[in-house]
Structures are given as structure tokens and as C-alpha cells.
Amino acid sequence: MKRGIITVILIIVVIGAIALVLKNNKKKNDAQTALVAQGSGAISVRVAPVKKVAVDLDFSANGNFIPKKELNFLSENAGRITKIYVEEGDRVHKGQILAHIDAEIINTDKETAQAALDNAIRDEARYVSSFKTGGVTQQQLDQAKLATRNAKLRLQGSARRVSDANIKSPIDGIVNKKYIETGAFVTAQGTQLFELVDVSKLKLKVNVNEGQVANLKVGETVQIKSNVFPSDNFSGKITFIAAKADETLNFPIEIEVDNNHKNTIKAGMYGTAIFKFPAQVATITIPRGSFVGSVSSNEVFVLGEGNTAKQRKVVAGRIIGDQVEILDGLKEGETVIISGQINLVDGSPVAIIK
Structure with a gap:
């Protein structure tokens, strides 16, 4: 019991000693800080010489x-695939037939459209003859001509669908993927057929x-x-x-x-x-961190006489890595402040950190 009390007392004594040392150290630090504040008041900064360097743009x-070309080829007609002429990996040329769709229904549509056109042409011829004798009006003749034009358009569409029954490659390339097999039914809404690259x-x-x-x-x-x-x-x-x-x-x-x-x-x-770029003429560059705020501010601090900070307007050029080209405002031999600017105003005394 006594041994435990003695241990607690020793711990309290040690903690008190540590607290006293820390308090004394704080007083010394505060005193040194106050001394600096009462002295020159110089702000610590880092600097770099202003010089011309050959810029490497490579x-x-x-x-x-x-x-260069990649195409997911989709169907334009509805029907059943009756023949496939290519396999994955085959090289194809523009216009080459890749597969064939059963054209029976499409051919029937074309025949119907052809019959409708023939009938429209005959009707138009009769209306033209009757119009000459006054048997029909101009409006009736115009409607007959319009019916003929519409029938021609329907036939052209049917002929196009018959032609599209032979699925042809729209580009030169390689069949990267084949999504269909013989006997598969494709729709006019765009069944995926091939991937061509x-x-x-x-x-x-x-x-x-x-x-x-x-x-x-x-x-x-x-x-x-x-x-x-x-x-x-x-x-x-x-x-x-x-x-x-x-x-x-x-x-x-x-x-x-x-x-x-x-x-x-x-x-x-x-x-x-x-x-790679041609060799560049040597130009003045400074670290990107030299600018007050950001590069767009076009303001830096240079080291003036008596170790004071002098604010300077510059014209920035290209940003090259962590360096910025200076087109105007700085000369070789000057010294630019590259850190600590946040605490500076024009004329502030500075202390250079080596």
C-alpha cells in the first residue's frame, strides 16, 4: 500500500518538473520572438537569380x-439470314458482300410496287388524253401525275431494299466480331451484324x-x-x-x-x-511560384537595395513545366523572390534564407 502511494507521488513530481521546463522554454521563445519583432522586422524569403536559359520544349x-475507322454494322432490312460469306478475322473490301437476307418478301414488295407504277402510268396517260378534249379538269390531271410520282418513289424504295438484301461492307477493314449466324432473323430496327475495323x-x-x-x-x-x-x-x-x-x-x-x-x-x-522542337533562343525564366497569387497576376517581388522587397509588374509568356518565360519587366542579374510573398508589401524588409 505504502509502495503504491510513493509511486504516485513520484509520478506527480516528475510531471510537475516537465511542466516547469516547458513553461520556462516557452518564456524564452516568447522573449526571442519579441526581440526579433522589436528589431528589424525582416520577413524571411527565398530568392533566385534572374538569368537567361535555353528552353527545352521537347x-x-x-x-x-x-x-482510324470502327463501325458497328446494323441491319436495314427485316428477314432471315440465309448465307454468311465471312468469318471473324477476315479482311474485307468496301462493297464486298458479307451476308445475304432471304429476299422473298422484299421481292414481292418490289413486284407490287412495279405493278402500281405501271397502273399509275396508264391512268396518267388516259387523264392527259381526256384533258385535251375537256373530259377531266386540271386538278384531276395533277392528281394523276402526283400518283405516278409517288408510285415511282415506292418502287425505288423497294428496289433499294432488294439490293440491301445483299449485306455489303461499307469500308475496307477486318471483321473483328460477327454477331449473327445462318438462320437468324434480323429486324429493320437495326440488328447488330458485324463489327468492322x-x-x-x-x-x-x-x-x-x-x-x-x-x-x-x-x-x-x-x-x-x-x-x-x-x-x-x-x-x-x-x-x-x-x-x-x-x-x-x-x-x-x-x-x-x-x-x-x-x-x-x-x-x-x-x-x-x-x-521534338527546334533549339530555342535563350530567354529569361523564373519559377512559377515567384508570382504573387498566380501567373495571371503578372506581379512579382524583386530584391531591392538594403534587402527590401520591391513589387514589379512583368509580362509573362509561355509556361514551361515549373518555369515561366518573362517577356518584359525583369533583367539578367536581378534577384527575384520565390517564396514568402504572401507576407510582403512594396518596401518590406526581408531576410534571405540560405
Whole structure:
């Protein structure tokens, strides 16, 4: 019992000693802070020299290859599939017959439409003859001519449906998927028949940031590397640059690539676009964090005489990584403040952190 009381007393004594030390340390810190406040009042900042550097605009971006053309081919006629001429993986040409639909009902419709047209033509001829002798009115003649035109249109539609009974490929490409089998019934509402892809040319889709997109133009040639075939050299041309950034604040870019290496690249593979630019003239750049607020403010602080901060208006140019080009407002040899600006006003004394 006594031993427990002694232990508690010792713990209280130790806690009291620690509290006393912390209190004394706080007093010393407060005293030092007060001393600094009563002294120069300089604000701690970091600085960087203003100098010209050669800007390297080269960069690379990763993306996925997609087919230049990709088509989910749908039926336009209703009927039963009687013949399929291709299988998955087959290469097809534009206009090639892929499958055939039973045309019995379609042919019947065409024959009916042809008979209706023949009858309309005969009626129109009789009305023309009767109109000359005053047997019918102009209105009756016009209605007969209109009936003939409508019959011709119905026949054209029927003939088109007969032609469409032979399902033809609308593009050159490869049958990637076949959704039907012989004997299947398709509808005119658009039953999915085939998925066709053209990989003779591919598109590499990549995203670039605002600083990079400003240096790109449609039609420029870009070096392409395939992750799967690193020894092959590909090239492409920029065919699309988004006018608006996506939700990640990046700009989608599309580069068309000739797949002329025996079609080694497959849609869905990864690729890298390497953007190269001519050597740039040395220009003044400063860290992006040098600006007061943001780059759009066009305001920085430079180190003035007597270690004071001087506010300066500048003209910002390109944003290159974490650096910003300065077109006007700074000269080589000056010193720009790159951190601590939030506490500064024009003329504030500063202390440089080494």
C-alpha cells in the first residue's frame, strides 16, 4: 500500500518538473520572438537569380492506339439470314458482300410496287388524253401525275431494299466480331451484324497540358514508339487538337499513324508520342511560384537595395513545366523572390534564407 502511494507521488513530481521546463522554454521563445519583432522586422524569403536559359520544349506523352475507322454494322432490312460469306478475322473490301437476307418478301414488295407504277402510268396517260378534249379538269390531271410520282418513289424504295438484301461492307477493314449466324432473323430496327475495323491506319490518342498544347499544330509530324515493338520506328501526323480541355484540364490530341509494318500494331496497344522542337533562343525564366497569387497576376517581388522587397509588374509568356518565360519587366542579374510573398508589401524588409 505504502509502495503504491510513493509511486504516485513520484509520478506527480516528475510531471510537475516537465511542466516547469516547458513553461520556462516557452518564456524564452516568447522573449526571442519579441526581440526579433522589436528589431528589424525582416520577413524571411527565398530568392533566385534572374538569368537567361535555353528552353527545352521537347516532351513525350503516352496513349492508346485506336482504329482510324470502327463501325458497328446494323441491319436495314427485316428477314432471315440465309448465307454468311465471312468469318471473324477476315479482311474485307468496301462493297464486298458479307451476308445475304432471304429476299422473298422484299421481292414481292418490289413486284407490287412495279405493278402500281405501271397502273399509275396508264391512268396518267388516259387523264392527259381526256384533258385535251375537256373530259377531266386540271386538278384531276395533277392528281394523276402526283400518283405516278409517288408510285415511282415506292418502287425505288423497294428496289433499294432488294439490293440491301445483299449485306455489303461499307469500308475496307477486318471483321473483328460477327454477331449473327445462318438462320437468324434480323429486324429493320437495326440488328447488330458485324463489327468492322480499319487498322491500315491507326490513331494514337494522348493528352497534353496547357503549356505543351500551345506549341502544337495540326499537320505536324510526330515520332511514335510502340511499347510492344520498341525496335520499329513509326511516325504520324497530328490530325486533331481539342479546342477545350477535359475534366483533368488536359487537351486530347490525335495522331494518325500509318500501320505499314505488316500491321504489327493492334488497336488497344500502348504507344508513346515524342514531340521534338527546334533549339530555342535563350530567354529569361523564373519559377512559377515567384508570382504573387498566380501567373495571371503578372506581379512579382524583386530584391531591392538594403534587402527590401520591391513589387514589379512583368509580362509573362509561355509556361514551361515549373518555369515561366518573362517577356518584359525583369533583367539578367536581378534577384527575384520565390517564396514568402504572401507576407510582403512594396518596401518590406526581408531576410534571405540560405
